[in-house]
Amino acid sequence: MPLGNRFFGEKHYVPATDGYSFLPFRFMRWSETELLLVNDVGDFVFLPLDRFKSFIGKTLTRGEVCYRDLKAKHFLLDTPSNVPIDLLATKYRTKKSFLHGFVKLHLFVVTLRCEHSCSYCQVSRVGESRSRFDMSAETARRAVELMFRSPARALKVEFQGGEPLLHFERIRQIVELVESGKQERHVEFVISTNLVPLNDEILSFCRSHSILLSTSLDGPEMIHNANRHRKGNDSYALVLQNLARAREALGKDRVSAVMTTTRLSLEHPREIVDEYARLGFDSIFLRAISPYGYAVRTGEALRYETEQFVAFYKEALDRIIEINRSGTYLVETYAQILLSKILTPFANGYVDLQSPSGAGIGVVAYNYDGDVYASDESRMLAEMGDRSFRLGNVHEHSYKEIFGGVVSLALVASSILESLPGCADCAFLPYCGGDPVFHHRTQGDVVGHRPTSAFCAKNMAIIRHLFELLRSGDPFVRNLLTSWATGVLAEMAEEDVCL
Amino acid sequence: MSLKLQTYGTTLPHFSHVAIGRITSDPREPRQDHVLKVDRVGEISELAGYAGLLTLENLAAERQRALEDTGVPTVFGVKGFDHLEDGDVVALHPGGYVRSLYRIKSRHNALFATDRCNSFCLMCSQPPRPVDDRDRIQEHLRLIELVDPSTTELGITGGEPTLLKRDLLRIVSRCKEILPGTSLHILSNGRLFYYGSFARELGLIEHPDLMVGVPLYSDLDFEHDFIVQATGAFDETMVGLQNLGRFGVPVEIRFVIHRLTCKRLLNLAEFIYRNLSFAAHIAFMGLEMMGFAVPNREELWIDPYDYMEELQAATQFLAARGMNFSIYNHQLCVVPRDLWHFCRRSISDWKNDYLPECASCLVRDSCGGFFSSSLQNGLSRHIVPIRTGGEEEQRLQE
Numbered sequence: 001m002p003l004g005n006r007f008f009g010e011k012h013y014v015p016a017t018d019g020y021s022f023l024p025f026r027f028m029r030w031s032e033t034e035l036l037l038v039n040d041v042g043d044f045v046f047l048p049l050d051r052f053k054s055f056i057g058k059t060l061t062r063g064e065v066c067y068r069d070l071k072a073k074h075f076l077l078d079t080p081s082n083v084p085i086d087l088l089a090t091k092y093r094t095k096k097s098f099l100h101g102f103v104k105l106h107l108f109v110v111t112l113r114c115e116h117s118c119s120y121c122q123v124s125r126v127g128e129s130r131s132r133f134d135m136s137a138e139t140a141r142r143a144v145e146l147m148f149r150s151p152a153r154a155l156k157v158e159f160q161g162g163e164p165l166l167h168f169e170r171i172r173q174i175v176e177l178v179e180s181g182k183q184e185r186h187v188e189f190v191i192s193t194n195l196v197p198l199n200d201e202i203l204s205f206c207r208s209h210s211i212l213l214s215t216s217l218d219g220p221e222m223i224h225n226a227n228r229h230r231k232g233n234d235s236y237a238l239v240l241q242n243l244a245r246a247r248e249a250l251g252k253d254r255v256s257a258v259m260t261t262t263r264l265s266l267e268h269p270r271e272i273v274d275e276y277a278r279l280g281f282d283s284i285f286l287r288a289i290s291p292y293g294y295a296v297r298t299g300e301a302l303r304y305e306t307e308q309f310v311a312f313y314k315e316a317l318d319r320i321i322e323i324n325r326s327g328t329y330l331v332e333t334y335a336q337i338l339l340s341k342i343l344t345p346f347a348n349g350y351v352d353l354q355s356p357s358g359a360g361i362g363v364v365a366y367n368y369d370g371d372v373y374a375s376d377e378s379r380m381l382a383e384m385g386d387r388s389f390r391l392g393n394v395h396e397h398s399y400k401e402i403f404g405g406v407v408s409l410a411l412v413a414s415s416i417l418e419s420l421p422g423c424a425d426c427a428f429l430p431y432c433g434g435d436p437v438f439h440h441r442t443q444g445d446v447v448g449h450r451p452t453s454a455f456c457a458k459n460m461a462i463i464r465h466l467f468e469l470l471r472s473g474d475p476f477v478r479n480l481l482t483s484w485a486t487g488v489l490a491e492m493a494e495e496d497v498c499l
Numbered sequence: 500m501s502l503k504l505q506t507y508g509t510t511l512p513h514f515s516h517v518a519i520g521r522i523t524s525d526p527r528e529p530r531q532d533h534v535l536k537v538d539r540v541g542e543i544s545e546l547a548g549y550a551g552l553l554t555l556e557n558l559a560a561e562r563q564r565a566l567e568d569t570g571v572p573t574v575f576g577v578k579g580f581d582h583l584e585d586g587d588v589v590a591l592h593p594g595g596y597v598r599s600l601y602r603i604k605s606r607h608n609a610l611f612a613t614d615r616c617n618s619f620c621l622m623c624s625q626p627p628r629p630v631d632d633r634d635r636i637q638e639h640l641r642l643i644e645l646v647d648p649s650t651t652e653l654g655i656t657g658g659e660p661t662l663l664k665r666d667l668l669r670i671v672s673r674c675k676e677i678l679p680g681t682s683l684h685i686l687s688n689g690r691l692f693y694y695g696s697f698a699r700e701l702g703l704i705e706h707p708d709l710m711v712g713v714p715l716y717s718d719l720d721f722e723h724d725f726i727v728q729a730t731g732a733f734d735e736t737m738v739g740l741q742n743l744g745r746f747g748v749p750v751e752i753r754f755v756i757h758r759l760t761c762k763r764l765l766n767l768a769e770f771i772y773r774n775l776s777f778a779a780h781i782a783f784m785g786l787e788m789m790g791f792a793v794p795n796r797e798e799l800w801i802d803p804y805d806y807m808e809e810l811q812a813a814t815q816f817l818a819a820r821g822m823n824f825s826i827y828n829h830q831l832c833v834v835p836r837d838l839w840h841f842c843r844r845s846i847s848d849w850k851n852d853y854l855p856e857c858a859s860c861l862v863r864d865s866c867g868g869f870f871s872s873s874l875q876n877g878l879s880r881h882i883v884p885i886r887t888g889g890e891e892e893q894r895l896q897e
Contacts, residue, residue, distance in 0.1 A: 004794040007621060013724040043773060068763070072718035072770055079720060083734040087774050090741060344820070345773045479819060488821040 020058065020071075020078040023088060027052070028427035036467070041091040042341055042430040043073040046471075095430070097347040098354055098362065101152035103403070105351060105358075107365040107376055108143060108174055109160045110135045111167035112383075116194055117229045120260055120290065123383045124162050134167050135368040142394040143366035144177045149399040154186040158214075160365070160376065165197040168205075175209050190214050192258075194228070194235070195242035203249040213246055215239060217257040217279070219265060219272035227262050243279070257281055261289050266308050269316035277323050277330050284320070285333035286313050288458055291441050292380040302442060306454040310461040317465075324480050331484050338466055339485035341431040351375065353433035353459075355423075357415035360391060360408040370394040372402050374411055377437045389437055411436050414446035422450025428463045504849055508553070508577035510595045511567050518572035518591040519600065519638060520550030521645045522583045532645060534589055536580060546571050551591045553577055588645045590638065600642050601650075607847035608646070609654030610639055612667065616659040618688050619728040620714075622755055622799050624789035624872075627658055636666045643673045650681045661691040668700055675706045682708035686753075689713035690732055692739030695746075702746030710779060711743055712751040716760050718770035726759060740775055749779040757786045757799040761806035768813040772820055781817060783810060784845070785828030787870045788877035796876060803833050804881040811835060831866045833879045836888065839865075846870055860884035 003009065025039040035052045038044045047055065047066060054060045055076070060067045062078070070076045074088045112133035114124035125133045135143075147155065157178060159171050171191065178187055189211040206213065218224040221236040228235040246255045257276070259265070265272060266289075276284040288309050313334075320332050337350045351358025360374035370393045373379035378389030389411070392402035402408075415434025417423035423432070435455050439448030442455075450456045469477050483489055520534035527533050530548035539556045543565040546552060552573040558566065566573050572591050583589065586603035601608050613635070616627035646653065653674065660667050667685075674683050683706055692698040692711075701711075713736060717723040720733035743750045752771055756764065764783075771778060785803055786792055792799055810826070817824050826838060827845035834842055844867040852871045857863050862885045870877065 003621065003798055004791070007619070007728055007791075007795065008725075010721065010725040013721045013730055015721070041773075068719055069766065072766055073773075081720070081731075081734050083720075083737055087737060087741075091773065345776050482819045486820045488819060 014062065015079060018061065020060075020076045023074050023077050023084070025075050026425060026427045026429060036427050037070075037075060038427045038430055039073065039075055039088075040430060041074075041088065041095050041345070043075075043091075044342070045069055045073060045075065091345055094345055095347055098349050098358070101150070101154070102361060103147075103150045103364050104152045104154060104349065105156045105158065105363040106143075106147045106150075107158045107160050107363065107379075108135070108140070108164075108170075109162070109365060109367045109379060110140075110164045110170040110174070112162040112368055113166045114161055114163040114194075115166070115196060115230065116163070116235060118260075119227055119229060120262060122292070123380055133162065133368055135170050135366075135370075137170070137173060139366075139368070139370040139394060140170055140174050141177065142370065143372075144174060144181065146366075146372070146394055146399055146402070147178075148181055148185075153184070154188075155182075156188045156190065159189075159191045159193075161192070162368075163194055163197065164191055165193050165195075165202060168197070168202055172205060175205075175211070179209070188212070192216075194239065195246060196235075196238050198242045198246060203246065206254075207250055213250065213255045215243065215246075215255065215257050216260065217243075217275070218259050218262070219268060220275045223262075223264055223268055223272065226264055227260065240279075252280065253282075256283065258285050259287065261287055261309065261312070263289070263305075266312045269312045270319045273316050273319040273323065273330075277328055282329055283331040283333050283336075284316075286316050287334070288454075290377075291438065291454075292377055292384070302454045303452070303457065306457045310458060310465075313462060314465055317469075321469075321477060321480065325476060329489070334462070335466060335481070336484040338431055338463055339481050342463075342466065342470075343482060343485040350433075352435055353431075355415065355417035355429070355432070355434055356412045357434040357436055359389070359411045359415070359435075359437055360403070361412060364391070364403075366394065370396075372397075374407065375437055377441075381437065381441060386441075388440060410446065420447060420450075422453075422456065428460065431463055432459050503579075503582040504599045506577055506580055506582070506597045507595045508574040508597070509557075510575075510591075510593055511563055511573050513567050513570070514572045514591075514593050516572075516593065517638060518551040519588065519641050519645065520591075521585075522553075522587045522589060523585050525585075534591065536583055536585075540566075540575075543569065551589075553580055553583070553589075553591070553597065555580070586647055588642055601646050603647050603650075605848055606652065607654070607849070608650065608652070609656045610642060610670070611657060612639065612655055612660035612670070613658040613662050615662050616657060616688075617662065617690060617729065618659065618732060620791065621726055621728065621759070621795050622757060622786055622790075622792040624787040624792060625658075626790045633663070633666075636663065636669070639666075639670055640673055643670065643677060646678060646681070648678055648680065650678065652682045652684060653678065654684045654686060656686040659688055659690075660685055661687050661689075661697070664691070664697070668704065671701065671704050671706055671709065675704060679707060682710070684751075685709070685711045687711055687713055688727065688732070688736060689739035689743070689750075690729075690735035692742050693735040695742045698739065698742035698748065699746045701743070702748050710749045710751050712753050712782070713740055713743075714753045714755065715740075715767070715771070715775075716754065718763060718767045722759070722763075737774070740778075744775070744777040750775075750777070751780040751782060752778050753782045753784060755784045755786060756803070756806055756810065757792075758801040759799060761801060761809050764806070764809040764813040765816060768816045772817065772822060776822075779823060781822060781824035782845075783814070783824065783826045786877065787828065787872060788875065789870070789872045793876070800877070802879050802881070803829055804879050807833070807835055807838075811838060814838060814841060828867060828870065830869065830879065830882060831862050832860070832883050832885055833881050842867060844868070854882065856882070856884050858884075859886070861886060861888070 025037050027035050027037045030036045033049050035047050051066050074084055077084055112125040113128060117126050192214045195215050217239055218227045224236040225233050317332055320330050323330050337348055340348050351362040363375050365373040365376050365379045367379050372391045374389040374391055391407050414436045417429050417434050423429055436446035438455050440446045443449055470481055521532055522536050523533045524536050531550055533549055534551035534553055535549050536553045540554050547569040549571050552571050554575045555577055557576040574591050574595050574597055584603055587599055588601035590598045590600055613632050614628040614630050716726045723733035724730050740750055826842045829842055831839055846867050850871045851868050852874055853868045
């Protein structure tokens with residue numbers, strides 16, 4: 001039935017010609033029969049091989065559903081209008097908005113002293129004299145001054161060590177300096193601590209200044225104590241005892257935990273996940289084995305370890321999904337970061353998965369001696385004798401010299417994935433990041449060699465795995481992963497649980 | 500229960516301009532703001548100064564002359580005015596037509612900015628008329644002065660309100676000034692906000708509670724352009740929406756579901772999330788069988804029951820992403836129960852009806868009912884009184 005005679009049919013509004021051009025996208029073979037296409041802003045489309053060939057050969061026709069999907073997601077352009085490109089530009093600007101405001105995460109290493117001697121740590125100085133490895137009041141003052149030069153409206157101040165609570169006096173000074181000087185800025189405080197030196201005074205200060213605590217928990221007692229040496233072999237018991245105390249004083253959601261994966265951990269994915277669930281944490285971050293603090297492994301050894309980690313990761317993630325299915329909400333943080341890049345139009349502020357890397361432009365570390373480093377890893381390297389990523393010193397250099405110096409610029413230049421060999425053509429580029437410090441450490445080169453990069457191997461495998469989970473056809477898994485990405489505890493997901 | 504919005508009577512020869520005033524049935528000051536509504540006119544000499552006079556009385560010739568001397572615009576011999584409440588605002592037309600501009604007891608008041616439109620939507624319920632009504636701006640500004648300041652919401656609709664250009668900005672500024680507690684909802688196709696300066700000026704007014712509701716009918720330019728019958732409309736609307744977002748004006752996306760638009764509902768939801776994630780609200784609206792929808796019925800009509808799968812997929816997608824949305828103009832018996840709490844009683848009271856069988860429905864009071872016009876040719880085959888599920892009913896009541 002035609003429309004009334006005052007109206008035109010759809011043909012009238014369709015461009016007369018059938019041609020189209022491509023908007024920027026990358027692709028990869030997904031399987032024998034399918035390809036994955038991803039554009040610069042993370043929109044993605046899976047296409048059967050024959051449709052892909054047709055698309056590339058510019059023989060796809062407007063009537064086809066995949067033509068319409070590719071057009072709506074800005075993979076193809078079939079009008080002379082600038083508007084699709086403007087929309088794409090807006091999405092791109094949003095995705096790259098982590099660059100706005102410059103350095104947001106400021107790490108203060110208030111002391112290197114620690115009463116633990118963890119297997120993976122080369123930083124801590126057990127039993128050393130106070131003055132030598134503590135941050136001075138003057139260094140702290142200058143570091144805070146420098147931090148306030150950053151144009152960011154929202155800052156995160158994280159206290160690191162050593163064990164930062166062993167130098168609580170400095171934390172107190174810095175918090176008070178920041179509070180009095182922050183003006184319109186929003187500032188969040190976190191202390192990374194093993195919780196051992198906790199006392200009522202510290203807890204009450206944390207409460208009144210809304211300070212978050214982040215502690216280390218490597219899994220069940222056997223794993224935790226093996227990784228985290230302490231005289232008396234009682235680290236696990238102390239964490240549990242002080243965790244309860246801190247939660248009591250500050251609230252359950254104010255204390256989180258991070259785990260470090262060791263070779264021992266790799267054999268116990270389920271036990272580690274179960275430990276986090278048992279203790280009532282709502283998130284766990286399955287972090288890859290860090291190359292800092294270990295003898296550097298390269299080539300085969302590193303590849304083998306990465307394969308092992310990926311297997312560990314998948315099994316742990318399966319366990320996390322099972323736990324959620326049984327009604328306990330538990331997020332895996334690394335998956336959450338990647339999924340937010342895959343499933344949302346927003347930027348993610350995780351400094352290790354950005355292009356360019358966040359080192360020196362999203363994060364900075366002020367070491368106890370006033371040296372300024374491009375990241376936490378950079379200062380760890382320095383403690384091991386490699387000061388490649390030292391940006392300057394708060395006592396000797398100006399803001400401009402530190403943040404606009406050659407080291408900072410080199411880090412940016414070597415971590416723009418869009419220009420890196422191996423990354424520039426990778427379909428996963430919009431979800432991934434550059435890690436020049438890691439590649440410097442493991443491959444002796446800030447750019448690095450992707451085919452042998454453990455960072456690349458890990459991310460390729462995990463991103464692929466997440467896509468496979470999303471497409472597995474299990475609505476519970478899809479809803480769960482979506483809720484991690486969006487931060488929405490969707491009623492829909494809850495309803496699925498009920499049904 | 501659709502309501503009466505107009506009445507008419509006889510006028511005096513001297514009455515040559517539209518007169519606007521607030522209804523009062525008792526003598527009230529200031530007189531220039533009020534239209535006195537009386538069954539029978541008493542002492543005529545005491546009426547001088549009112550904005551207008553409405554009476555049921557059929558005035559004799561000499562009483563007409565006496566009234567004419569007072570200069571009060573009068574409509575007499577009115578064919579019923581029980582629908583007019585004190586506090587309502589009416590326009591008295593020289594032809595004897597009395598139009599309600601504002602009803603104090605209604606939640607659905609709107610200022611009809613213009614009859615003109617730059618689109619020509621296939622399903623337009625109020626087809627545009629190419630009349631030059633630019634001089635009505637004084638009427639609009641006067642109406643704002645007479646609206647009760649405790650009014651919670653006022654719509655600005657048309658036609659296409661942005662065709663008033665700077666006069667629309669004057670209306671919004673005036674509302675901010677004298678109706679600061681009233682939320683303002685402009686229904687616009689958004690095309691003129693393609694001009695960033697216009698969107699910026701609207702934003703600069705900083706109205707405390709303003710929303711612009713903009714229809715978007717497809718994620719594809721040619722489909723949207725076809726439905727609104729205007730080449731380039733999609734591009735203008737998309738840029739317009741982005742401009743409004745950039746200048747801090749909250750926007751609502753409005754989507755009318757019909758046979759031509761229902762297939763890509765999920766794609767549209769995805770498009771909105773990716774490109775318009777700043778949208779404050781998304782409204783999924785059922786088709787109103789009025790205006791152009793009637794001649795285009797065969798092209799547009801689909802039983803809403805038949806697109807519920809698509810609607811469910813789209814709304815689940817948005818809910819999982821924290822986007823705020825509602826379903827308008829749908830009867831609960833046609834909608835799956837898990838979507839009930841997104842359904843709103845959205846049909847304006849003056850064109851809202853129920854069927855006789857609705858009387859026995861458990862959730863009738865939570866249900867939006869029907870457009871009066873849909874009772875003729877826009878009913879789903881699946882209308883059936885709900886007789887179970889008190890829980891959902893309670894949830895809706897909360």
